[in-house]
Amino acid sequence: MRAAGRRVGAARGKIIPVSMHGELPRPDDWPNEPWRNSPQPNSGGWMGPAELDAIRHQVPLVYVDAIPVRTDNSGDVTAVGLLLRMGERGLTRSIVSGRVLYHERVRDALLRHIEKDLGPVALPQIPASPQPFTVAEYLPTPGITPFHDPRQHAVSLAYVVPVTGDCQPQQDALEIAWLTPEEACGDAAAAEFVGGQGALVRQAMAWIGRFG
Amino acid sequence: MRAAGRRVGAARGKIIPVSMHGELPRPDDWPNEPWRNSPQPNSGGWMGPAELDAIRHQVPLVYVDAIPVRTDNSGDVTAVGLLLRMGERGLTRSIVSGRVLYHERVRDALLRHIEKDLGPVALPQIPASPQPFTVAEYLPTPGITPFHDPRQHAVSLAYVVPVTGDCQPQQDALEIAWLTPEEACGDAAAAEFVGGQGALVRQAMAWIGRFG
Amino acid sequence: MRAAGRRVGAARGKIIPVSMHGELPRPDDWPNEPWRNSPQPNSGGWMGPAELDAIRHQVPLVYVDAIPVRTDNSGDVTAVGLLLRMGERGLTRSIVSGRVLYHERVRDALLRHIEKDLGPVALPQIPASPQPFTVAEYLPTPGITPFHDPRQHAVSLAYVVPVTGDCQPQQDALEIAWLTPEEACGDAAAAEFVGGQGALVRQAMAWIGRFG
Amino acid sequence: MRAAGRRVGAARGKIIPVSMHGELPRPDDWPNEPWRNSPQPNSGGWMGPAELDAIRHQVPLVYVDAIPVRTDNSGDVTAVGLLLRMGERGLTRSIVSGRVLYHERVRDALLRHIEKDLGPVALPQIPASPQPFTVAEYLPTPGITPFHDPRQHAVSLAYVVPVTGDCQPQQDALEIAWLTPEEACGDAAAAEFVGGQGALVRQAMAWIGRFG
Numbered sequence: 070m071r072a073a074g075r076r077v078g079a080a081r082g083k084i085i086p087v088s089m090h091g092e093l094p095r096p097d098d099w100p101n102e103p104w105r106n107s108p109q110p111n112s113g114g115w116m117g118p119a120e121l122d123a124i125r126h127q128v129p130l131v132y133v134d135a136i137p138v139r140t141d142n143s144g145d146v147t148a149v150g151l152l153l154r155m156g157e158r159g160l161t162r163s164i165v166s167g168r169v170l171y172h173e174r175v176r177d178a179l180l181r182h183i184e185k186d187l188g189p190v191a192l193p194q195i196p197a198s199p200q201p202f203t204v205a206e207y208l209p210t211p212g213i214t215p216f217h218d219p220r221q222h223a224v225s226l227a228y229v230v231p232v233t234g235d236c237q238p239q240q241d242a243l244e245i246a247w248l249t250p251e252e253a254c255g256d257a258a259a260a261e262f263v264g265g266q267g268a269l270v271r272q273a274m275a276w277i278g279r280f281g
Numbered sequence: 282m283r284a285a286g287r288r289v290g291a292a293r294g295k296i297i298p299v300s301m302h303g304e305l306p307r308p309d310d311w312p313n314e315p316w317r318n319s320p321q322p323n324s325g326g327w328m329g330p331a332e333l334d335a336i337r338h339q340v341p342l343v344y345v346d347a348i349p350v351r352t353d354n355s356g357d358v359t360a361v362g363l364l365l366r367m368g369e370r371g372l373t374r375s376i377v378s379g380r381v382l383y384h385e386r387v388r389d390a391l392l393r394h395i396e397k398d399l400g401p402v403a404l405p406q407i408p409a410s411p412q413p414f415t416v417a418e419y420l421p422t423p424g425i426t427p428f429h430d431p432r433q434h435a436v437s438l439a440y441v442v443p444v445t446g447d448c449q450p451q452q453d454a455l456e457i458a459w460l461t462p463e464e465a466c467g468d469a470a471a472a473e474f475v476g477g478q479g480a481l482v483r484q485a486m487a488w489i490g491r492f493g
Numbered sequence: 494m495r496a497a498g499r500r501v502g503a504a505r506g507k508i509i510p511v512s513m514h515g516e517l518p519r520p521d522d523w524p525n526e527p528w529r530n531s532p533q534p535n536s537g538g539w540m541g542p543a544e545l546d547a548i549r550h551q552v553p554l555v556y557v558d559a560i561p562v563r564t565d566n567s568g569d570v571t572a573v574g575l576l577l578r579m580g581e582r583g584l585t586r587s588i589v590s591g592r593v594l595y596h597e598r599v600r601d602a603l604l605r606h607i608e609k610d611l612g613p614v615a616l617p618q619i620p621a622s623p624q625p626f627t628v629a630e631y632l633p634t635p636g637i638t639p640f641h642d643p644r645q646h647a648v649s650l651a652y653v654v655p656v657t658g659d660c661q662p663q664q665d666a667l668e669i670a671w672l673t674p675e676e677a678c679g680d681a682a683a684a685e686f687v688g689g690q691g692a693l694v695r696q697a698m699a700w701i702g703r704f705g
Numbered sequence: 706m707r708a709a710g711r712r713v714g715a716a717r718g719k720i721i722p723v724s725m726h727g728e729l730p731r732p733d734d735w736p737n738e739p740w741r742n743s744p745q746p747n748s749g750g751w752m753g754p755a756e757l758d759a760i761r762h763q764v765p766l767v768y769v770d771a772i773p774v775r776t777d778n779s780g781d782v783t784a785v786g787l788l789l790r791m792g793e794r795g796l797t798r799s800i801v802s803g804r805v806l807y808h809e810r811v812r813d814a815l816l817r818h819i820e821k822d823l824g825p826v827a828l829p830q831i832p833a834s835p836q837p838f839t840v841a842e843y844l845p846t847p848g849i850t851p852f853h854d855p856r857q858h859a860v861s862l863a864y865v866v867p868v869t870g871d872c873q874p875q876q877d878a879l880e881i882a883w884l885t886p887e888e889a890c891g892d893a894a895a896a897e898f899v900g901g902q903g904a905l906v907r908q909a910m911a912w913i914g915r916f917g
Contacts, residue, residue, distance in 0.1 A: 116763055124760055127752055129767045129805050131860045143388040144407030169765055171858055174842060174850065176355040194406050195356030197441050197489045199840040202410065203702060204862060206810060206835075214810065215702065222807055224767045226840060226860075229409050268704055275699030277409045278627060278639065280692055328551055336548055339540055341593050343553045343648045381553050383646050386630060386638065411630075415914060416623040416650060418598060426598065427914065434595055436555045436650075438628060480916055487911030490839060490851065492904055567812040568831030600779040618830050619780030621865050622913045626834065653833050701834045 125221035132225035133179045134205055134266075135165040136273040137187060139247065140231045146277050148247040149270065150236060151258070152186060155243060162246070162261040164270065166225065175199055175226060183230060185239060192234030201226040202276040205269050216265035229273050250279035337433035344437035345391045346417055346478075347377040348485040349399060351459065352443045358489050360459040361482065362448060363470070364398060367455060374458070374473040376482065378437065387411055387438060395442060397451060404446030413438040414488040417481050428477035441485050462491035549645035556649035557603045558629055558690075559589040560697040561611060563671065564655045570701050572671040573694065574660060575682070576610060579667060586670070586685040588694065590649065599623055599650060607654060609663060616658030625650040626700040629693050640689035653697050674703035761857035768861035769815045770841055770902075771801040772909040773823060775883065776867045782913050784883040785906065786872060787894070788822060791879060798882070798897040800906065802861065811835055811862060819866060821875060828870030837862040838912040841905050852901035865909050886915035 116124075124130070137150035151162045167182035169175060176195050183193045205225040207218035216225075236245050252258060254274050259267035274280050328336075336342070349362035363374045379394035381387060388407050395405045417437040419430035428437075448457050464470060466486050471479035486492050540548075548554070561574035575586045591606035593599060600619050607617045629649040631642035640649075660669050676682060678698050683691040698704050752760075760766070773786035787798045803818035805811060812831050819829045841861040843854035852861075872881050888894060890910050895903035910916050 120763070124764055126807070127756070128760055128764070128807055129809075131765045131767055138409060140407070140409055142407070143386070143392050144409050145388060146409050169860065171762070171764055172844060172846070173765075174355070175840060175860065176357060180355050194443065195352070195354070197350060197352055197356050197358050197443060198414065199490050199842075200414075200488065200836070200838060201840065202412075202836060203700070204811060204835040204837065208808060210808070215704070224805065224811065224862075231406065231409060271704050272699040272702070275696040275704065276412065276627070278411050278696070280639070280695050280699065332551070336552055338595070339544070340548055340552070340595055341555045341597075343555055381648065383550070383552055384632060384634070385553075387628060387648065411628040412624070412626060413628065414624060415912070416599060416625065418623070420596060422596070427916070436593065436599065438648075483916050484911040484914070487908040487916065488839070490908070492851070492907050492911065562833060564831070564833055566831070567810070567816050568833050569812060570833050598779070600781060604779050618867065619776070619778070621774060621776055621780050621782050621867060622838065624838075624912065626836075655830065655833060700836065 129222040129224045131169040131175075132166060132207070132223040133169060133175060133182060134225045134227040134269060135179055135183055135193075135230045136227070136270060137165060137183065137191070137193070137230055137232045137236070137245075138277075146229075146250055146274075146279055149250055149253040149274070150187070150232065150245050150247055151253065151270075152238065152242045153244040153246055154241055156263075158263075160243075160261065161263050162258060162266075163263070164266055165230075166266075168223075179228060179230065183232070186242065187232060187245065188235070188237040188239055190234045191232045191236045194231045194233065196228055196230070199226075201228055203227050203269075203272050205265070207264060214265075215268040218264055227269060227273065229277060250274045250277070254280065341434040341436045343381040343387075344378060344419070344435040345381060345387060345394060346437045346439040346481060347391055347395055347405075347442045348439070348482060349377060349395065349403070349405070349442055349444045349448070349457075350489075358441075358462055358486075358491055361462055361465040361486070362399070362444065362457050362459055363465065363482075364450065364454045365456040365458055366453055368475075370475070372455075372473065373475050374470060374478075375475070376478055377442075378478075380435075391440060391442065395444070398454065399444060399457065400447070400449040400451055402446045403444045403448045406443045406445065408440055408442070411438075413440055415439050415481075415484050417477070419476060426477075427480040430476055439481060439485065441489060462486045462489070466492065553646040553648045555593040555599075556590060556629075556631070556647040557593060557599060557606060558649045558651040558693060559603055559607055559617075559654045560651070560694060561589060561607065561615070561617070561654055561656045561660070561669075562701075570653075570674055570698075570703055573674055573677040573698070574611070574656065574669050574671055575677065575694075576662065576666045577668040577670055578665055580687075582687070584667075584685065585687050586682060586690075587687070588690055589654075590690075592647075603652060603654065607656070610666065611656060611669065612659070612661040612663055614658045615656045615660045618655045618657065620652055620654070623650075625652055627651050627693070627696050629689070631688060638689075639692040642688055651693060651697065653701060674698045674701070678704060765858040765860045767805040767811075768802060768843070768859040769805060769811060769818060770861045770863040770905060771815055771819055771829075771866045772863070772906060773801060773819065773827070773829070773866055773868045773872070773881075774913075782865075782886055782910075782915055785886055785889040785910070786823070786868065787882050787884060787889065787906075788874065788878045789880040789882055790877055792899075794899070796879075796897065797899050798894060798902075799899070800902055801866075802902075804859075815864060815866065819868070822878065823868060823881065824871065824873040824875055826870045827868045827872045830867045830869065832864055832866070835862075837864055839863050839905075839908050841901070843900060850901075851904040854900055863905060863909065865913060886910045886913070890916065 138146045139148040141147055154161050165182050165186045169178040179195055183191055205216045205227050206214045207216040207223040208214055209219055209222055211217040238245050254271050350358045351360040352358055366373050377394050377398045381390040391407055395403055417428045417439050418426045419428040419435040420426055421431055421434055423429040450457050466483050562570045563572040565571055578585050589606050589610045593602040603619050607615055629640045629651050630638045631640040631647040632638055633643055633646055635641040662669050678695050774782045775784040776782055790797050790799060801818050801822045805814040815831050819827055841852045841863050842850045843852040843859040844850055845855055845858055847853040874881050890907050
């Protein structure tokens with residue numbers, strides 16, 4: 070059974086408050102972690118937005134992308150969950166995406182971001198293997214890869230994650246729309262993604278063998 | 282929710298009786314399948330053991346191998362399920378393994394063999410993607426690959442499959458032992474496998490990042 | 494350096510005559526193979542077309558599919574090689590595809606079929622790992638999977654294979670056309686494939702990150 | 706043919722001087738890159754060692770790990786290349802490993818680090834797909850994953866890379882030793898790795914199907 074109190078990083082049995090940005094927990098949130106007492110200065114230290122902004126232009130950041138799906142008994146995907154948000158340029162679709170924190174395992178980042186976007190009872194089946202189906206390289210310059218992020222260079226490990234529980238839009242999301250794999254690959258959906266995430270959804274659908 | 286009546290192949294909503302060998306359902310089990318009326322003679326026709334034995338020496342057979350695991354909320358594997366059987370050479374460990382039938386999808390074969398070996402309420406999470414973590418080539422001549430099957434040449438698609446339900450040994454299995462990934466890779470366990478399945482378990486543990 | 498005389502299966506340093514169908518070498522072609530003397534009756538025995546036709550309706554056959562590509566120094570795909578053939582229904586495009594023989598390793602089958610279709614100096618870089626990018630299930634009934642083969646049920650391990658040498662159309666192929674990944678995924682190309690191979694090319698391009 | 710002048714990132718036809726650390730090219734090395742004129746302040750700006758040290762304790766860094774191998778015509782691995790270095794704790798073995806720079810593609814980082822460690826004529830076959838065989842998470846705290854780096858948290862995309870040219874030890878490496886897959890997985894070799902790279906070599910060998 071899954072416990073109601075979810076963990077982030079290596080902190081077991083403790084609910085970690087996650088900020089609006091899902092990116093900036095303070096070190097006091099993990100008072101008992103062994104790495105808190107490691108000899109490195111500023112180990113996992115809290116960063117302010119300005120500090121992170123500076124880093125965004127100096128090194129690529131590690132991200133995870135998750136495409137939430139519903140599957141039947143045979144593992145066949147029946148629906149793909151896409152978030153609908155109101156942005157500056159109107160309604161946009163997106164997948165679950167977010168940064169991996171200092172000292173956080175990839176699988177814990179995946180769980181944290183899915184729960185941040187789909188709610189605490191989405192019950193995701195985080196993959197047993199760290200092998201992603203692809204690596205999406207979001208560059209600040211468009212055209213070098215299919216992916217683009219004007220803010221930063223992000224290297225994102227992409228996973229298809231079946232969810233079995235109840236999914237509710239969180240924070241700034243208006244809705245979670247469940248499309249068939251074919252609809253999710255269609256041109257209508259593709260026009261509503263930004264940064265190349267439509268291409269990533271198509272790559273995911275190709276990987277599961279449901280390319281339209 | 283998962284229905285109690287499980288399906289094999291494309292037959293939905295119908296419980297298919299599976300023989301002792303899990304390999305020889307008769308065509309009458311699928312009276313309404315469209316391919317029943319296909320123009321090919323003997324399409325999906327029932328084979329007797331002698332017929333299958335002849336084929337075993339003429340073409341490689343398609344198999345699936347499944348390594349059942351328990352995972353935590355983050356997808357980390359906590360235990361590996363190994364079947365314990367009494368064979369001619371004493372107690373042996375094995376993983377879930379079996380043939381893909383004519384006109385059966387790989388994912389349906391995977392589900393069928395897991396339920397045949399672990400029982401009807403094992404609730405396996407069949408992978409969304411057909412990409413296996415490896416392909417195990419069991420040859421009748423030892424030493425060409427790490428895998429060996431004196432009866433036949435089998436090309437087996439290997440998957441790690443999390444199970445969330447209750448697993449009970451079926452048919453000729455005495456027990457399902459749940460080992461840690463490190464125990465499952467250990468020399469003690471390795472000595473009890475046959476045909477190279479110990480190497481396959483190690484490959485699976487390496488793929489999930491838990492190589493001992 | 495690669496020898497001019499190519500091998501099939503484990504037969505080194507010997508040119509194996511391959512029939513028009515690329516599927517039916519006779520056992521006499523491998524007089525020195527150890528498995529020739531194995532105790533199994535009919536081990537790897539020669540099959541006539543009628544015998545293979547019967548098997549085609551009884552078990553799924555193991556196939557390999559290869560998408561030949563040209564890459565630059567960074568491994569980025571610059572061109573995809575598609576075979577152009579004149580068939581009953583006019584010109585069709587296809588990828589390299591063929592059966593895995595009894596007692597033949599998957600990697601040897603891959604090499605054999607690439608050389609059969611692209612010529613003996615194509616110099617393919619056969620993947621080091623047996624993990625395919627997908628498994629294509631060609632069923633005799635259309636609509637169950639994206640792949641269809643009216644003759645048989647084939648389970649095909651699909652690989653992207655860079656080729657560095659000179660490729661010449663063999664046998665019944667008229668031409669090898671080199672398209673960009675985007676062209677190979679386009680609707681114009683898609684219309685010229687049969688059996689769903691256009692979907693497989695798109696899956697391959699998605700896997701290499703060049704989905705248009 | 707491969708040009709003698711190698712590129713880094715998107716800079717074609719230009720030899721980029723790489724520093725001793727292989728990590729700190731100055732932006733003046735890419736005077737014509739479009740992202741040089743992007744509006745972000747400090748875009749891809751040069752970092753001094755102190756600046757990078759600070760970042761090492763704030764975010765995970767993106768790395769690539771490459772296991773160089775020799776393969777035969779069928780893609781089967783015949784030898785694994787391991788670097789021998791003299792470190793503080795005596796002789797150590799290592800694989801090719803290094804950081805992905807701001808605005809550098811993963812495949813270009815892979816090429817750059819392989820040439821940095823194996824020399825300019827190693828002729829690596831960089832994989833066509835960005836899908837790594839695993840993701841190695843090097844944490845500053847030992848025991849959380851199999852990988853450990855006291856300096857930083859690195860998330861490393863791991864690839865097996867066949868090399869076809871001449872490999873010569875560079876910089877501080879004494880030798881490149883070519884071991885069989887079985888030797889590379891052995892306990893003798895394992896004792897000479899640091900940071901868990903021995904486990905990564907075993908994972909690589911398991912992935913190619915040559916787990917000892």
